[in-house]
Each structure stands twice: as C-alpha cells, then as structure tokens.
Amino acid sequence: MSNDRSTILIVDDEASIRNLLALSLEDRYKIETAATADEALAKAREVRPQVVLLDIALSPYGGGQEGLEILPKLIDIDPKVKVVMVTGNTERANALAAIRDGAIDFYAKPIDLSDLKVIVDRAAYIRSLEDESLRPNTSEDQYTGFSNIIGHSPRMLKVFRLVETVAPTPYTVLISGESGTGKELIAKAIHSRSERSDKAFITINCGAIPENLLESELFGHEKGAFTDAFAQKIGKFELADKGTLFLDEIGELSLALQVKLLRFLQDRIIERVGGKAVIQVDVRIIAATNRSLSEEVEEKRFREDLYYRLTVINVDLPPLREREDDVAIIANYLLGVYGSENAKTNLNFSPSALQRIRSYNWPGNIRELENRIKRAVILSGSHRLTPEDLAFEGASGAEQKSLLQVREEAESNHIRAALVRNSWNVSKAARDLGTSRTTLYDLLEKYKIIKDK
Ligand SMILES: Nc1ncnc2c1ncn2[C@@H]1O[C@H](COP(=O)(O)OP(=O)(O)OP(=O)(O)O)[C@@H](O)[C@H]1O
Ligand SMILES: [Mg+2]
Structure with a gap:
C-alpha cells in the first residue's frame, strides 16, 4: 500500500506509551516522537508528518487539555495532517470536540495495538489518497482491504x-x-x-x-x-x-x-x-x-x-444508527474524500451540523450520508458546512422547531425506516407500522418519501 513511507508523529507525555506505539508502528512507518506541546509543534514544522497520534491530556499537571489546544495549530501547520486523538476513557466528550475541530479519529486508552493499527493505517491511507487526489474504488479492479471502510464501534x-x-x-x-x-x-x-x-x-x-x-x-x-x-x-x-x-x-x-x-x-x-x-x-x-x-x-x-x-x-452489517459515534468519523472521512475530489481541502462541519449528523436516524445509512455530503461539498460556498448545506429540514437548530415539525420528522423517519426494513414493500411496511396500506400511501405522498437510488 502507498502509505509505507508515511511519517507518524507520536505525541504523549508518557515515555512508556511513546515507546509502545513506536515499537508497534515502526515496521511500516517512519516514527517521530514528542513529549510536550511545544516539542510537538516544532517537530510538526520540521518533519511534516502525515499522521499525528495526539494524546489529549499531554501533561498530568496542566489541566489536561494541551492536546486539544494544539490541534488547531497542527492543522494550521499542515491542513492535510491527519490527527488521531488518543484519550483516556473518561474523555469521550473531548474526543468528539476534537473531531469537530478537525481530528480524523480518536482512540481510547487502554490501547489495544491491533485496533489502533487499523485506525492509523486508515488515517495514513486517507492522507495518501488526498495526496494523490485519488478516490477509493474509482476503478472496478482496485480493492483496498479495510482502509476505506470506516468505523470503530x-x-x-x-x-x-x-x-x-x-x-x-x-x-x-x-x-x-x-x-x-x-x-x-x-x-x-x-x-x-x-x-x-x-x-x-x-x-x-x-x-x-x-x-x-x-x-x-x-x-x-x-x-x-x-x-x-x-x-x-x-x-x-x-x-x-x-x-x-x-x-x-x-x-x-x-x-x-x-x-x-x-x-x-x-x-x-x-x-x-x-x-x-x-x-x-x-x-x-x-x-x-x-x-x-x-x-x-x-x-x-x-x-x-x-x-x-x-x-x-x-x-x-448494523445500520448506521446503531454504530455509536462512527457516524461522525465516517462523515469526516467522506468530507475529506469529496473535498479533495472537488479541490476543497479545508472543509469542516459546523457544530450544529455535526450535532444533526449525530442525532439523525439515517434510514438510508451510509449511502444517504454520502449523498448529503457530496451535495453539500459541491453546493456550499463556505468552508464550514451547515445543517442547511446537508439538507436537514428545519435546519436552523432543534430548539426552533415546533412540536408539530418534530413529530412529523419523527413520523417520516420512522416510515422510511420501516420501508427500508421491508425492501420498500408497502404492504409489509404498513403491517409493521400497524396501519393500512391506504394510510401509508397517503403518508408517503405527504412526506414525499420515495425509494432510494
Ligand atoms: N463504513 C464505511 N465507511 C466509508 N464509506 C462507506 C462505509 N460503508 C459504506 N460506505 C460507502 O457508502 C456507499 C454505500 O455502500 P454499499 O454500496 O457497499 O452499500 P450496500 O449495502 O451495498 O447498499 P445497497 O443496499 O444500497 O446496495 C458506498 O459508496 C460505500 O463506499
Ligand atoms: Mg449494494
């Protein structure tokens, strides 16, 4: 694979962790390490790593957020850098904030090296794609193992x-x-x-x-x-x-x-x-x-x-709504893929867009996510994609939605999911939903629900 010369920068204040990570990755990557925020930024400028493994809490004494703080600086140094946050298992919220700020993935300690390798390989692979402006599976005879299948739920x-x-x-x-x-x-x-x-x-x-x-x-x-x-x-x-x-x-x-x-x-x-x-x-x-x-x-x-x-x-394969936080990571991945395909590299999601992505129930699963992102990347004039760009209805935020809107949206999603479950067989879906076929047809009309693809 094309990532065997990528440089990985490992940033962690604990020497034992730096060594463990370095040992497990050095057969395939060039490894650099840093123990502090300053050292990390200096190394990033010097060696231009493709991937950074960044501990969220860099020092046990400094409030535990240095990793998060230097994330934007690392991205400033190189907007294409792929940062994987390494977190303690109590810092999930921080990890998600990091994803919002441009980290590509996160991994919780205690570290399972084989899982982590999958994540690092994938980050390096995505970076190599961006460098080559290549898309996974552009040609029918190119198959890439797991590197294009995102998820660590x-x-x-x-x-x-x-x-x-x-x-x-x-x-x-x-x-x-x-x-x-x-x-x-x-x-x-x-x-x-x-x-x-x-x-x-x-x-x-x-x-x-x-x-x-x-x-x-x-x-x-x-x-x-x-x-x-x-x-x-x-x-x-x-x-x-x-x-x-x-x-x-x-x-x-x-x-x-x-x-x-x-x-x-x-x-x-x-x-x-x-x-x-x-x-x-x-x-x-x-x-x-x-x-x-x-x-x-x-x-x-x-x-x-x-x-x-x-x-x-x-x-x-579980539906997307049952894959925990995978949806945010897949969304970021797809944003990278379609961004580079359209020569827009610095895109990210607004916090409310990310929130909608995470709370939506994705009846059309990853294909639907992909379609919404593709469209947003092409149509949006800004670097920060909003819920409107992603075609979420009533997109200006959940607070402003009326009860009726919420109810209708839930109803429409629920119907869609039943249809998908039943391969768009209306009679079966109606039975599932405890309603008649005629009522269901009326609802399909009302919500303009049509079969995917
Ligand atoms: N985990 C994933 N990470 C990244 N992209 C994904 C992932 N899963 C699916 N995709 C992308 O989503 C799209 C739909 O996937 P795919 O065609 O394999 O689904 P499917 O189950 O065969 O769908 P259908 O039932 O509609 O035929 C593809 O473009 C695929 O590349
Ligand atoms: Mg298919």
Missing part, C-alpha cells in the same frame, strides 16, 4: 474481525444489512483479503435483471438456445472462474434459479442455457441481501436447503 470491529477470519477461507459468505450499510464494500474487502484477490471479482445484481435474462447472464447460453441467442455467451460464473462472484440481492432470485445455484454450491458445476455439457468452475460465492432471508424461507419464497448453504457464514 464495537459492532464494526466485530465485523472487521469476522471478515478477516473468513476472507482467506473458501467458504460461501452471506452479507446482510439494510440498504446503504456497505454490503458491497464488505464483499470487495473479503475478496481482496482472499487468495483470489488477483483474480476476477464479478458482481451481478439479481434484483435488477429480468428473470429470463438473468439465467443466461449467470450461466451463459449456447448459440441457438433461444430465439435471440445468435451467438454463444459466457456467463458470470465462467467469467468469475478462480475468482469471486458477488450475488447482490440474492433474495430476488427465482425458485428455478435457486435450484441451479444450489446445484453449483453442491457440485461446483454449471450448465449453459441450451447446453448439454457440464462445466466445472472454481468460484467463490459471496451473496448479499437486505431482506431477512429466513422470513423468505418461511414464506416459501426461498429454498431452505439453499438458505443453509448460503448462511454458513453470515456477516450482518
């Missing part, structure tokens, strides 16, 4: 660990989660951490292609197999040979195609449409769903035997 760390464990195995993986939670990103991370990483990663969205076409898209067809089959076609299974096939929205697969997929999973063979030969392919399947597949099984829309084959390993 306990639930996401669990996801990362699971992904790390299963990636090198040949097992089929099912990724579940609401829409916009990062299922495709995780699928790519699994592929990139597997032995197949230099082979093809082929994606097909089972919900986006009509059933009659889907079969030959997946399995290919022989010339003359049906009226329009003028030539032989190689399907995605064969294209993914030795690599990974990502079956997105697997819940949309028809029962007939479920049988063919099951056959592949059992015997590793496929047949082209209209073909007689049995073809052996070596393909790892990763599937994704935003529906509950077990419910689909209960309702006999999904084969139970296939369900069990697919769910050997299940990576379940």
Whole structure:
C-alpha cells in the first residue's frame, strides 16, 4: 500500500506509551516522537508528518487539555495532517470536540495495538489518497482491504474481525444489512483479503435483471438456445472462474434459479442455457441481501436447503444508527474524500451540523450520508458546512422547531425506516407500522418519501 513511507508523529507525555506505539508502528512507518506541546509543534514544522497520534491530556499537571489546544495549530501547520486523538476513557466528550475541530479519529486508552493499527493505517491511507487526489474504488479492479471502510464501534470491529477470519477461507459468505450499510464494500474487502484477490471479482445484481435474462447472464447460453441467442455467451460464473462472484440481492432470485445455484454450491458445476455439457468452475460465492432471508424461507419464497448453504457464514452489517459515534468519523472521512475530489481541502462541519449528523436516524445509512455530503461539498460556498448545506429540514437548530415539525420528522423517519426494513414493500411496511396500506400511501405522498437510488 502507498502509505509505507508515511511519517507518524507520536505525541504523549508518557515515555512508556511513546515507546509502545513506536515499537508497534515502526515496521511500516517512519516514527517521530514528542513529549510536550511545544516539542510537538516544532517537530510538526520540521518533519511534516502525515499522521499525528495526539494524546489529549499531554501533561498530568496542566489541566489536561494541551492536546486539544494544539490541534488547531497542527492543522494550521499542515491542513492535510491527519490527527488521531488518543484519550483516556473518561474523555469521550473531548474526543468528539476534537473531531469537530478537525481530528480524523480518536482512540481510547487502554490501547489495544491491533485496533489502533487499523485506525492509523486508515488515517495514513486517507492522507495518501488526498495526496494523490485519488478516490477509493474509482476503478472496478482496485480493492483496498479495510482502509476505506470506516468505523470503530464495537459492532464494526466485530465485523472487521469476522471478515478477516473468513476472507482467506473458501467458504460461501452471506452479507446482510439494510440498504446503504456497505454490503458491497464488505464483499470487495473479503475478496481482496482472499487468495483470489488477483483474480476476477464479478458482481451481478439479481434484483435488477429480468428473470429470463438473468439465467443466461449467470450461466451463459449456447448459440441457438433461444430465439435471440445468435451467438454463444459466457456467463458470470465462467467469467468469475478462480475468482469471486458477488450475488447482490440474492433474495430476488427465482425458485428455478435457486435450484441451479444450489446445484453449483453442491457440485461446483454449471450448465449453459441450451447446453448439454457440464462445466466445472472454481468460484467463490459471496451473496448479499437486505431482506431477512429466513422470513423468505418461511414464506416459501426461498429454498431452505439453499438458505443453509448460503448462511454458513453470515456477516450482518448494523445500520448506521446503531454504530455509536462512527457516524461522525465516517462523515469526516467522506468530507475529506469529496473535498479533495472537488479541490476543497479545508472543509469542516459546523457544530450544529455535526450535532444533526449525530442525532439523525439515517434510514438510508451510509449511502444517504454520502449523498448529503457530496451535495453539500459541491453546493456550499463556505468552508464550514451547515445543517442547511446537508439538507436537514428545519435546519436552523432543534430548539426552533415546533412540536408539530418534530413529530412529523419523527413520523417520516420512522416510515422510511420501516420501508427500508421491508425492501420498500408497502404492504409489509404498513403491517409493521400497524396501519393500512391506504394510510401509508397517503403518508408517503405527504412526506414525499420515495425509494432510494
Ligand atoms: N463504513 C464505511 N465507511 C466509508 N464509506 C462507506 C462505509 N460503508 C459504506 N460506505 C460507502 O457508502 C456507499 C454505500 O455502500 P454499499 O454500496 O457497499 O452499500 P450496500 O449495502 O451495498 O447498499 P445497497 O443496499 O444500497 O446496495 C458506498 O459508496 C460505500 O463506499
Ligand atoms: Mg449494494
């Protein structure tokens, strides 16, 4: 990865911590250290570190805020510097204030080195992207492990660990989660951490292609197999040979195609449409769903035997609203990414914008966050993005909202979440919400709720 020459400046008043951090990072980074605020600023001017690990309480005697105080100065020296705050576990509020002031992430003591490494790698990677003005995943064949998957809530760390464990195995993986939670990103991370990483990663969205076409898209067809089959076609299974096939929205697969997929999973063979030969392919399947597949099984829309084959390993992605403070960190990350894409590097969120980001319930998850930030970066004329820039309704602050507005906003969010949960099936969502379909349709009209994407 391109960050192996990055310089990390470690700022901590405790020598033992400086040494511990230096030891654990020096195999991949150039390490500099500083024990005091002044020393840190001098070093920052001298060596221009890409990443700074900054202890919030630099001296046990000085009120415990020196780290926070020098943060803006470090950013003045180099606006692109990525500062990770290291905090005691009682300083959470300070850590969040630091994020608001431009720190990219924070980490609480006691230090778990493997977790911290993930965070440092990511900060260095983001910086390298900014330096190269590159975006993650701009090209389909560039996969970057976890560095572009932001989050250190306990639930996401669990996801990362699971992904790390299963990636090198040949097992089929099912990724579940609401829409916009990062299922495709995780699928790519699994592929990139597997032995197949230099082979093809082929994606097909089972919900986006009509059933009659889907079969030959997946399995290919022989010339003359049906009226329009003028030539032989190689399907995605064969294209993914030795690599990974990502079956997105697997819940949309028809029962007939479920049988063919099951056959592949059992015997590793496929047949082209209209073909007689049995073809052996070596393909790892990763599937994704935003529906509950077990419910689909209960309702006999999904084969139970296939369900069990697919769910050997299940990576379940939590919705953004259940990832604690990840949302602020992801928002800052995306701000960096879209800022540099639009040649605006010094952007930050106003305190009220950050507050809205943290309190909103994100029915469209990270995709929605991303869309709001993209739009704000393009449209805002200022460095400081406001709730208005992020298209939060009644954006001038929660205090000024009327009770009615609050109620309506809550209602609208709640409806949206129910629809997302039910893959936009209005009848099911209405049942969930304990209302009738007609009432729900009226509400959709009232709140102008439309399906994402
Ligand atoms: N943890 C994360 N950190 C940074 N970016 C993320 C994260 N999770 C998702 N994203 C970004 O959010 C967008 C949505 O992610 P992705 O397409 O993987 O979600 P999905 O679950 O497949 O969504 P859908 O159900 O809509 O297909 C992508 O642009 C992705 O790069
Ligand atoms: Mg997707």
